[in-house]
Structures are given as structure tokens and as C-alpha cells.
Amino acid sequence: MSSSEKSIRLSAGDAELTISPDNGCRISGLRIGGTELLRQGERYGCFPMVPWCGRIEHGRFRNGEVVQQMPLNSPPHAIHGTGRDTAWRTARVGESEAAFTYDLVEPWPYSGRVTQTFRLTRDSLSLALGVETYDTSFPAQAGWHPWFLRSLDGSDVAVDFTAAWQEERGDDHLPTGRRIPPLPGPWDDCFGMPDGVDVTLTWPGRLELKVASRAEWVVIYDEQDEAVCVEPQSGPPNGLNSMPHLVTPVDPLEITTDWTWRRL
Incomplete structure (x- = not known):
């Protein structure tokens, strides 16, 4: 483990993970055998989506009879939560494990705490997000938005699910509220996997990486030349309105995802 003011580095075998707590506690780099798998840049890597995922319609959601308004950071909607725009506190750091927290504050209207943990092995990365409240209950979502490089050393990725x-x-x-048979890409779409998220990324001749989660929803986004996104999340876009998960003092929101890889 090594750290600087702006990044923390975990390692296991030839796997190296770089986390940027000050930039939304995002993964800013994942290198396997010296090869970077994530698109680089302040907005990229892999960021947590919390306390909501994807878009909220016109930035508004209801908690009981109370209507809340979020800033329209992707007009005409609000998108991807506030955690990615927040500096997180380091709770613990080891050679291959780390944990970080931040307290929910405005513009999110409810108090609570978010925890994100990382565990790296030679051939896997396990991520966990938790959202808890100590007083007022509120709807929430959580998930991750990784930007996997489309090409590794000239080998273009295939996405299979x-x-x-x-x-x-x-x-x-x-989402319109209708569920339809899966369509061919390109995608900026949410898919349902009731047995858990299971998506395989293959860079032929280079690497296979599986994204898995017990969550039932995943957004696949492959409309950019540079990267593809596989986003496990606890509910669909606009889910604060269509399928709210209520965080209460005795029932936090918890989600995990595991990435496993092997060389080809």
C-alpha cells in the first residue's frame, strides 16, 4: 500500500488499484500486469453512483408526501448522485484493502453516511457500498460506473451477457416502465438480471473480466469510441420514483460487486 495526498494505491500480485478519495472516491486506475483497464481522466475511472443511479426525472423525487428537488446536472434531469462530486474520508487502508466514508449533505436533503470498501486480490476486485441513516428514512440507490477501455493494445472488447x-x-x-426483450446494441440501456448481474468483457488474446453482483440491474453503455461501461446498480434509472428502496435506521442499503479476471 502507498498513499499520497490525492491517491491511495493497493496491490496484490501484479494487480494494482489506485483510489482517489478527494475525487469522489473513484477508482482512478486498475492495472493488471502493467496494463491499464480503465479510461483515464478526472471524470472517468470508476465512480460510485450514490445516493441514486442514472437519471432522476427532472431532478424530482418523492419521500412520502414530500417532493424533493435535486440540481439538474444533466438537464433536464439529475444524474448519478452526489458521491462522485464529494471528498471522502479514509477510514482504513491496508496493503490490499481500504474503506472510505462520507456524510450525506446538501444538496441531498437527508442526513446519513455512505461507506465504500475495496478488496483486491491477484485476480479479483470486490467493491461494496452501504448507505445508512440515523434518523429520517429516505429512498436511495447505489452502484458503480466503470469506464473500461474499449481497446487493450489493439484488442477491442466484446461484451457478453x-x-x-x-x-x-x-x-x-x-425507462418508460415497460419491460421488453433485450435489443442489440449500441446501448445506453438498463437490463434486468433477476439471478444477479453477470457480464463478461473479453479483449481477445489479452484478458477476460467478469462483472458480477447480487443486484438485479445493470446499465450497459457502449456509445463512445474510447470506453464501454458496465454499471451494476440497486435499481433502474429513475428508480427513486419508480422502485424506491427505503433506507431506515434499521435497514441500510447495501450492494456489492465482484470483478474477476484471467489472462487469455
Whole structure:
């Protein structure tokens, strides 16, 4: 383990993970045998989506009878939560494990704490997010938004998965509420996997990486030349309105994902 003011580095075998707590506690780098797997840049890597995932319609959601308004950071909607724009506190750091927290503050209207943990091995990375409250209950979501490089040393990635359904996407990029048979890409779409997220990324001749989670939803985004995104999340886009998970003092929101890889 090594750290600087702005980054923390974990290692296991020839796997090396770099975390930037001050930049939304995102993974800024994942190198396997010296090869970087994530798109580089302040907005990229892999960031946590919390306390919501994807878009909230017009930035508004309801908690009981109270309507809350989030800033429209992707007009006309609010997108991807506030955690990625927050400096997180380091709770603990070891050679291959680390944990970070931040307290929910404005513009999110409810108090609570978010915890993110990382555990690296020679051939896997395990991530966990938890959202808890000590007083007022509120709806929340959590997940991750990794930007995997489309090409590794000239080998372009293939994305393979089997979904039970696709959330039909309207012209406003929000789910319409209809579930349809999965369509061919390119995608900026949410898919349902009731047995858990299971997506395989293969760079032929280079690497195979599996993204798995007990969560039932994953967004696949492959409309950019530089990267593809495989985003496990606890509910669909606009889920604070369509499928809210209520965080209470006795029932936190918890989600995990495991990435495993092997050389080809």
C-alpha cells in the first residue's frame, strides 16, 4: 500500500488499484500486469453512483408526501448522485484493502453516511457500498460506473451477457416502465438480471473480466469510441420514483460487486 495526498494505491500480485478519495472516491486506475483497464481522466475511472443511479426525472423525487428537488446536472434531469462530486474520508487502508466514508449533505436533503470498501486480490476486485441513516428514512440507490477501455493494445472488447429483460428507454433517456426483450446494441440501456448481474468483457488474446453482483440491474453503455461501461446498480434509472428502496435506521442499503479476471 502507498498513499499520497490525492491517491491511495493497493496491490496484490501484479494487480494494482489506485483510489482517489478527494475525487469522489473513484477508482482512478486498475492495472493488471502493467496494463491499464480503465479510461483515464478526472471524470472517468470508476465512480460510485450514490445516493441514486442514472437519471432522476427532472431532478424530482418523492419521500412520502414530500417532493424533493435535486440540481439538474444533466438537464433536464439529475444524474448519478452526489458521491462522485464529494471528498471522502479514509477510514482504513491496508496493503490490499481500504474503506472510505462520507456524510450525506446538501444538496441531498437527508442526513446519513455512505461507506465504500475495496478488496483486491491477484485476480479479483470486490467493491461494496452501504448507505445508512440515523434518523429520517429516505429512498436511495447505489452502484458503480466503470469506464473500461474499449481497446487493450489493439484488442477491442466484446461484451457478453444474457438479460431477462430490457427496460424500454424513452426519448428522454428514462425507462418508460415497460419491460421488453433485450435489443442489440449500441446501448445506453438498463437490463434486468433477476439471478444477479453477470457480464463478461473479453479483449481477445489479452484478458477476460467478469462483472458480477447480487443486484438485479445493470446499465450497459457502449456509445463512445474510447470506453464501454458496465454499471451494476440497486435499481433502474429513475428508480427513486419508480422502485424506491427505503433506507431506515434499521435497514441500510447495501450492494456489492465482484470483478474477476484471467489472462487469455
